[in-house]
Amino acid sequence: MNKNSIIFKISLFFLVAFLAMTFLFKMMYDYEFISVKENLKVHYHKIAKLVMLWHIGKNTKEELIINLKKKNIEIVDDEKLYSSILNTDKFETISCGMQNFDLYEKERYRYMITPKSTGSMILKDLDTKPIDVHYMWWLYGAFILVLFALFLSIAISIYPLKHLQTQIRRFGEGDMDIDLISKGKDEIAEVSNEFDKAVKKIKAMINSRVVFIRNITHELKTPIAKGRLSLEFLEESRTKEILDNVFLRLNLLTREIVQIENITACDCNIEKKSYHLADILDNAADLLFLEPQSIKNNLDNRVVEVDFDLMSIVFKNLIDNGIKYSIDSEVYLKLQDNELAFCSRGEKLQHPLEYYTQPFTKCDSNLSESFGLGLYIVNYILDKHDYSLSYRHKDGINYFIITF
Structure with missing residues (x-):
């Protein structure tokens, strides 16, 4: 206990x-x-x-x-x-x-x-009366019964806390279909009922957010596609270049918003299975339209327990960041013990890693092809796997390290 x-x-x-x-x-x-x-x-x-x-x-x-x-x-x-x-x-x-x-x-x-x-x-x-003080033990028994009844009453009143704890844990893991309604009249029942109301409000807000984001991204895709298609009929000019850049940024923003919404909307349900790191790397390279052989690594036949699709997104974002922010557009994957480092040559980060794992923060504010969601998504997925992300800079090389 x-x-x-x-x-x-x-x-x-x-x-x-x-x-x-x-x-x-x-x-x-x-x-x-x-x-x-x-x-x-x-x-x-x-x-x-x-x-x-x-x-x-x-x-x-x-x-x-x-x-x-x-x-x-x-x-x-x-x-x-x-x-x-x-x-x-x-x-x-x-x-x-x-x-x-x-x-x-x-x-x-x-x-x-x-x-x-x-x-x-x-x-x-002739009037012998025995020394009888056994009534004291009857009184003692009555007190013990009252004490036991009081303890039992308190224990029964507190027992719903265990159920409330279990339901809150389920809610924290992303399960919105929980029932916390209590018919009791004590303070624990009141807390449970108020929490149930809060859960229903949060569930309604999340559903509204999902519907809103999906609708707005869907509505944005059509005019963006039409706009980019229309640009093809314009002659080359500075205006066309500016508009093409605007539509490109809008398209990137829409794509990253859809990606982060897909990952966080259902609280990222993890289905862990055994996969080779090399297979995850191959899939991440396909997502980036790169040849797997173009990414240097020392991966062996190491097997990890991960969600394949989500871990592929982690590899993709870390490789993509390494290419974007390196001075030679190269990334090297180094496996050592239970750590996998994504290495790229470049300047040291100006802020602690925690700054870049927040949404819409990026290493280079002048880089137009990113909206700062990459490391946020990476950290989110690793956290759901109970893995960690760390960073260090040594001899002009940035190391983003996943600890399994």
């Missing part, structure tokens, strides 16, 4: 409460038992005092019998009973007048054996 979880802390609290209550009731039981026993000793001390008054001649035997009878005590003359009593465990000893009066319990009665100097009489308590 997680030691930082709420249910663990509550369980620990109730365990400590249970132990503390048990210890407290044990002390109360012992105290109650001793208290009742002390009261009995006071009662029998009075009886012993009556015997001692008779023994020293202050009272007659008849007065003794009368006084004992008032206290529901009778003198029993039975040798067999006397022997039987002495064979039982002594209950208590009462001291009076420097004499010891022994108390015994036998067959629902309590007996007092007087000292030999008084004739070793057997005094039978």
Whole structure:
């Protein structure tokens, strides 16, 4: 069990409460038992005092019998009973007048054996009441039941948090079809219901975004295609060159927006399988209309667990960036241990890598053939694979490194 979880802390609290209550009731039981026993000793001390008054001649035997009878005590003359009593465990000893009066319990009665100097009489308590403090344990049981019921009630109230956690994790992984509606009346149910409302709003917003982007890119493709086609009928001029550049940039922007929307719209569902790095490189080269042999590499038969299409986009964008921003338009792929570096000769990046993994940021602001989405897409896909992207510059070479 997680030691930082709420249910663990509550369980620990109730365990400590249970132990503390048990210890407290044990002390109360012992105290109650001793208290009742002390009261009995006071009662029998009075009886012993009556015997001692008779023994020293202050009272007659008849007065003794009368006084004992008032206290529901009778003198029993039975040798067999006397022997039987002495064979039982002594209950208590009462001291009076420097004499010891022994108390015994036998067959629902309590007996007092007087000292030999008084004739070793057997005094039978006709009103014997056992020392009964077991009601303390009944009270203890009632408290434990209440404590257990309270713990169970809290545990049941907290249990929906586990379901809420699972649903939130599914939502974080891109599953929008979750149901968080709760019929409870407590705060957890309120949080769950509010989160369910938020999920539905986010789902509606995402669907609206997808529809909007797809519609706008679709609508843009037609005029861009018509515009570029119309340019073919114009004579060569500075105006035609400017318009051709504008349509080219619009076409590139539309293509990259479609690409990033396709990747992020469904939160990039990853279907990992085993593929050779060389096969991924070949597919990336096809996407760039390059010959695979034109990209230098030391790839061996290394197999990785990836989504083939998405990892091909990663290779494509890193190779494309390397070609665009290198001084010799060459890229070299270097595999070492669990790292694959995309190497190209060029200037060091002006900002940390985190700056370029944001959308619409690029290395060279004067480069017109990019809108700064390449590294953003790369980082996004690698993050979904639980891989990482890092950067370093050494001896005039830029290294973009994928760590598998």
